[in-house]
Amino acid sequence: MTKTLSLLAVLLAAVPATAGNIKIGEVGLNPYYGFETRYEDNIYRVPRDINHAAVSGGGVRGSWIFANNLGLKLSAPIGEMHKITAGYDVTFENYTTQPKANDAINQKIGAAYEFKGSKLNAKLSDDYINTQDPAFNPNGTVVNGSLVSRERRWQNTLGGMAEYTLADKFFAGVDAQTDRKQYLNRSGGAASLANTLNTSEVAFGVKGGYKVAPKTKVFAAVHRTLLHYTEETRQDNHRDWDVDFGVEGVLAPKLKGLVQAGFTYMQFDKDTANPTRQTVSRHFSTLVKLDYAVTEKGQFVLAANRATNDSSTTGSRYFVSSGANLAYNHKVGKLTAGVNGGVQIDRYSDNITQGAETKTRRDDNYTAGVKADYKIKEWASAGAFYTHNARFSTFSRQFNYKDNITGVNAKLSF
Numbered sequence: 087m088t089k090t091l092s093l094l095a096v097l098l099a100a101v102p103a104t105a106g107n108i109k110i111g112e113v114g115l116n117p118y119y120g121f122e123t124r125y126e127d128n129i130y131r132v133p134r135d136i137n138h139a140a141v142s143g144g145g146v147r148g149s150w151i152f153a154n155n156l157g158l159k160l161s162a163p164i165g166e167m168h169k170i171t172a173g174y175d176v177t178f179e180n181y182t183t184q185p186k187a188n189d190a191i192n193q194k195i196g197a198a199y200e201f202k203g204s205k206l207n208a209k210l211s212d213d214y215i216n217t218q219d220p221a222f223n224p225n226g227t228v229v230n231g232s233l234v235s236r237e238r239r240w241q242n243t244l245g246g247m248a249e250y251t252l253a254d255k256f257f258a259g260v261d262a263q264t265d266r267k268q269y270l271n272r273s274g275g276a277a278s279l280a281n282t283l284n285t286s287e288v289a290f291g292v293k294g295g296y297k298v299a300p301k302t303k304v305f306a307a308v309h310r311t312l313l314h315y316t317e318e319t320r321q322d323n324h325r326d327w328d329v330d331f332g333v334e335g336v337l338a339p340k341l342k343g344l345v346q347a348g349f350t351y352m353q354f355d356k357d358t359a360n361p362t363r364q365t366v367s368r369h370f371s372t373l374v375k376l377d378y379a380v381t382e383k384g385q386f387v388l389a390a391n392r393a394t395n396d397s398s399t400t401g402s403r404y405f406v407s408s409g410a411n412l413a414y415n416h417k418v419g420k421l422t423a424g425v426n427g428g429v430q431i432d433r434y435s436d437n438i439t440q441g442a443e444t445k446t447r448r449d450d451n452y453t454a455g456v457k458a459d460y461k462i463k464e465w466a467s468a469g470a471f472y473t474h475n476a477r478f479s480t481f482s483r484q485f486n487y488k489d490n491i492t493g494v495n496a497k498l499s500f
Contacts, residue, residue, distance in 0.1 A: 093308075105327050112318055114160070114161040115158065115159075115160060116159040116160075116499065117159075117499075118156075118158075118159075118499040118500065119154075119155065119156055119497070120154075120155040120498070121153070121154055121495065121497075122151075122155070122494070122496075123150065123151070123152050123153075123493055124150075124151050124153075124154045124491055124492060124493025124494075125148065125150050125491070125493065126149060126489060126490070126491045127146055127323065127489065127490045128148065128488065129148065129149050129151075129183065129188070129489075130146075130276070131487045131489055132145055132487055133374050133400075133484055133486045133487055134146060134486075134487070138359075142201045147182065147183050149182050149183035150183075151179060151182075151493075153177055153178065155175070155178075155443045156164065156175070156176050156177075158176035158328070159172075160173065167201055167203055168199070168201055169199070169200045170199055170201070171197070171198045171200070172197040172198070173196055173197075174195045175195075176191065176192070176193045176212065177192045178191055179192070180190075190218040191218075192216070192217040192218065192439070193215065193217070194213065194216075194217075195213075196213065197212055198210065205251050206251075207248070208249070209246065209248075210245075210246040211241070211245055212242070213246075214240065214241070214242045214243075215240065215241050215242075216238070216239075216240045217239065217241075218237065218238045219237055219239065219279075220240075224451070230240075230334075230347075237269050238268070238270045238271065239267060239269040239279075241266065241267045242266075243263065243264070243265045244263065244264050245261070245263035245264070248260055248261075249293075254297070255296055255297050256294070256295075256296055256297075257295055257296075257303070258292070258294040258295075260290075260296065261293070262290035262291075263289045263290070264286075264287070265285075265286075265288075265289075266285070266286050266287075267285050268280070269284055274361070280317060281396055282317075282319070282398055283399070284315065284316045284317050285313055285314065285315055286316055287311065287312065287424060289311040289312075290357045291328070292307065292308055293305055293307040294306060299336065301334070301335045301336040302334075302336050303330070303333070303334060303335055303405070305334070307328075307329070307348075308327070308328070308330075309327070309329075310325075310326070310327060311325070311326040311328065321358065322354060322355070322357075322403045323354065324353060324398070324403075325352075325353050326351060326353070326497070327350070328348060328371070329346065329348045330346050330371070331346070331347060332344060332348075333345055336497065340378060341377070343374070343375045343376035343377055343378075344373065344374065344375045345376070346372065346373040347371070347372050347373075348370070349369065349371060350368070350370075350394050351368055352365075352366070352367040352369075352394065352404070353365060354366075361464075363436075369394050370389065370392060371393055371394070373388040373393075374410075375388075375389055375390065382416065383416055383418065384415070385414070385415050385418040385429060386413070386414050387414075388412050388413075389410065389411045390409065390411065391407070393406070395407055395432075395433060397435070399447065401437070401439065402436045402438050403435050403436060404434075404435045405435060405447075406435075407430060408430070408431050408433075409429055409430030409451070410429065411428030411489050412426065412430060413425065414426070419461050420462070421458065421459070421461075422460075422461075423456075423457070423458045423459075424457045425453075425455070425456050425457075426453075426454070426456075427453065427454040428452070429450070429453075430451040431448065431449070431450050431451070433447075434446055439472075440481065440482055443482065445481060447480070447485070448479065448480045448481070449478070449481075450478045450480075451475070451476070451477045452474075452475070452476045452478075453476075455474065456471065457471040458471075465499050465500055466497070466499075467496070467499075468494070468495065469495050469496075470493070470494045471493055471495075472490070473490070474489070474490050474491075475488070475490075475491075478490070
């Protein structure tokens with residue numbers, strides 16, 4: 087820790103004031119480095135001990151976590167209408183608790199091509215990640231010794247879109263995306279996440295609307311999604327229709343963002359092991375992202391949504407998640423301080439059996455936090471933060487947890 091802070095101090099003194107404007111011809115380069123140390127008092131997100139003893143599903147572990155993040159962003163304009171961007175990011179995470187199970191190297195790389203014309207805008211992008219999921223307890227029993235493990239996965243997302251403006255007011259567009267998730271550990275047999283979470287997904291659709299103001303537009307969109315579980319052990323493939331209506335851009339003085347509502351129609355393959363199981367599901371959906379500038383230095387940020395997500399819980403195909411998060415950030419000179427709080431309720435689709443209980447699972451998730459960031463230079467910043475997370479499940483105490491994270495960080499961006 088002392089050596090890392092000393093290295094940061096040397097770098098701050100050595101980097102010239104012109105940092106932040108690295109170019110080779112027309113190509114812009116943005117290398118960055120970040121360091122974070124944090125203490126998390128329940129890294130496996132399990133129920134608290136009772137009378138200093140672990141309960142079923144539990145075994146609380148706390149750990150210091152040291153993370154080093156390196157990355158490079160590239161931007162290459164080609165004339166006035168074409169642009170190529172690319173980036174690489176790697177994070178090294180080191181735990182003081184059970185490091186062999188928890189230490190991880192997470193990488194992501196991406197590239198994109200953009201075209202901006204007088205009437206037509208288009209983009210093609212590809213993003214690849216290779217990472218390990220956050221620490222978790224896959225055993226469902228009291229943790230003894232080093233029974234906790236993580237699983238590595240990769241994910242590749244290829245997508246494209248094009249939007250055309252008609253008579254400066256109307257616009258219409260198409261988009262498509264293919265996504266592949268693959269867990270690499272198959273040694274766990276039936277318990278391996280590969281059997282429940284390996285997927286191949288294709289989504290495509292259309293979007294059109296009308297510009298009611300230069301920076302405000304109303305729209306309607308229709309999308310089709312085809313999701314296939316690539317392992318034969320799970321029979322939850324589904325085909326979806328999503329229809330959405332909304333408004334985005336500048337919504338009022340000092341207020342900008344997105345307000346969207348719609349519905350989702352999901353049709354699942356027939357479950358051969360349970361032929362009476364429902365194959366069609368219908369749900370309303372919402373998405374809200376709003377920024378409200380109270381003053382030049384103070385800003386509220388609201389995010390809310392209702393959406394359907396595939397479930398990794400055995401016996402339940404999906405869960406409907408509804409939630410909202412509100413944050414306020416205030417700037418004083420070079421210091422920006424913020425506070426946030428949120429709630430999310432997850433309702434699972436099917437009755438599940440755990441031990442002697444069979445019923446529908448519902449989880450109430452809460453989060454609250456504070457942070458402070460100080461801009462030392464245009465290219466250097468430091469910060470501190472605290473986050474509290476909690477989950478309360480109506481199904482079983484073993485799904486409950488409380489977790490506190492406290493940390494500091496520093497970043498150099500050139």
